[in-house]
Amino acid sequence: MKKIYLLLLGFIPTLSFAQTLTDGLMMPKKNICTGFMYMHDRWTDYWEGELKRDNGNIGHVTTQSLMWMGNYGITNKINVIATVPYVKTRASAGTLHGMEGLQDLSVGVKYNFFRKKFEKSAFSTFAVFNFTTPLSDYTPDFFPLALGTHTTNLTYRLTAHFKIEQGWFVNASGGYTWRSNTTLDRPSYHDGNEFVNSDEVKMPNMFDVFVSMGYHKGQLQAELNYIQQNTLGGGDIRRQDMPFVSNRMNMIKTGALVMFYLPKPQGLALRGSAHYTLAGRNAGQATTLMAGVLYTFKFYKNQ
């Protein structure tokens, strides 16, 4: 029975599916899962404020990133997840120079503070604290080609996960992100709302919701998900202006994710996902594809 319970929560050693801060899955104690993921994100249409348009001077904007990720189980209830992405941007039209470099280090602690077992199902909840900070001095003042906002962010997240014996699950997560201000290389700017005589930009905080449902049993995890991200403030891109770092960037995405462990070698998993932006504000209507290879090492012999 204990084994079934562990299985329900994804605790079977060497078959961990816990890779993100938003999922309701955990790595067992002293196991580490690490690997690389490649992401390809492209958009042509974008929302200038709430007006959907394209722009002949940028064409398609493509962002590629190669990300190292590692997830370590400090205990069965506490995981640490870290990522380091190298990002490269490019516009297919116009003259603007693409950017590339190391983006932000992310380190998160996921704590499974509650779990309740029922006859044929299980429910658990998680608290996540995540810290991100820039790893290089990339500029935040070159949207849409900037690598990021160059802010230090702190996210507080709560996640709930419910799963039945047959392997079906639903997962819901909500996060609140505090962002530090960011600094530009110029002495003044217009943020879409007002003109400011400073090189410092006030960055609004963010809120996100992540909901997924799917199947997770044995070597396979497959899910459909819904992601909504809202910036709690900030100006709109003005008519025919460039985007600005503190814009109110909102988006709703939907997508699918599959991860499975290969029969051999043991511990090797492939992960892939696809997402599409359904709606947005001051954001591109992106199609995002991701593929990754992950390997789980076991340092602790589970019972």
Added chain:
Amino acid sequence: MKNKNFYAITFLTFACIFGIVVSCDKEVELSENLTPLQPTSLDEDAASWTSIDPSVITTEKIVNIVENSTPKVFNPPADIASDAYKAELAAIKDAQSKLTKEQKDIIEYWSGGGVLRWNQILRGLVAQFNLPPAPKADGTYPAPDAENPFADPNFPFANPPYAARAYSYVSAAQYEALKAAWHYIYQYNRLSPYKNDPGIQSLMPETNLPSYPSSDAVLSGVSAEMLKLLFPAAVEEITMKAAEQRNAALWSGKASSSDIAAGLALGKSVAALFVTRARGDGMGASIGNKALWQSLEDGAKAKGETPWISLETPKRPPMLPVFGKVKAWCMTPDQITAGRPLPPPLTSSAEMQKEVDEVKWYSDNMTRERLAIIHKWADGAGTYTPPGHWNDIAAEYIRDANYSEVRAARAFALLNMALHDAAVCCWETKFYYFNPRPSQMNASIKTGTGVPNFPAFTSGHSTFSGSGSTVLSYLFPEATDYFEAEANEASASRLYAGIHYRSDVEVGLEQGKNVGGFTVAFAQTDGAD
């Protein structure tokens, strides 16, 4: 139960970090804070300083308008012993007895100096309106319409030449309006209410400047009238700021209601003279038309040159191709054409190929350090433009010099007349040679900021910076090295960005210095030094 401790510590850590975060102040630190203005000199003789354009305004001309209009623009002030004036003083005392926090904030804001405040407001308006029209579905671009300024696109598109001209008109009109105010202030010598009644507090630094007509009201009137012409869609913000400035003068005990009424009327009268100049300075024709745009291209081809082509999609008509014929402040049309730099290398020459290759190298080797310089000086769409950047640089020097309002206005007028003349000369050169941008010559050249939609030779940034640093070096000689270093950096940033050749930026900088020299030559003999 080791684990329990661990969890407790983890939660405590979470809570602490959360505490730090919510208590963290996100207010940005502003870089241009103004302190209450206490001028070191009142410049009592300012009315005698030379007119910046005698065809627009002289002391005789404005006196004639003030005194011979029907009705008069304003009458001589009432005696301070009169009942009418005493009633004005009583009204100030009443207002001061019930000032709200908001009113006190308005007083504090305007105590920083009206000329500096209007310059900040103007930079904000330029940044707000410096947006190119978006293309229509058919691939053409709508033109901003002064008669319908709130439409899409807004009027104006406050691009660098438009902005340079706007800064110059506002500054020049403010300067001449304050000179006219000084003429009357010292003719009537009626002191501020706080000098005439001990019951009235001085809520701004006290000076001996007489107050009929109120110099603050003069500034509010002239600034609002000029700005309404230049930025008609911002009429609400402009008129509210102007009213605030007059209220601040009243509430602070600096000016009575009749001081203010006279000042407002004088400010508007001076503005009217500059509005007339602006309507006839050639700006209206500077956008050109299809036939003219085609003739520029044909002309370059006829000379065997590769003509400039817009790099935007869809192709956008060139920015203000006839701006080179707009009236300058300190240069005649002959001086402008005589000062036009010699031609850049022929587009087919080996020398040009070398220049293209150098730009390509900078494009391929865009270090973070150079990108910071590029972005510091980009001053492109949505910003206050390069002329605005030079006003930004000047503002702190003018603030720290503790100038009287009229001398502060002179400093901005000199700077902005030079920047306007630089725009005229640079645009005259650009559309005379109609030279392509580096990315047109070699499509693999990628740029660190947007490519401006007009020909390359000479660089606008370089010309602006050369003229701006020359005038500021005249005004603040102790900081000459700094101004020149900034100008050199601004100029070089365009080569680093991959949008200009070396000859554009080097020749542009020299051209700008020459233009600035005309303004300095005027300033050296205007009687203010």
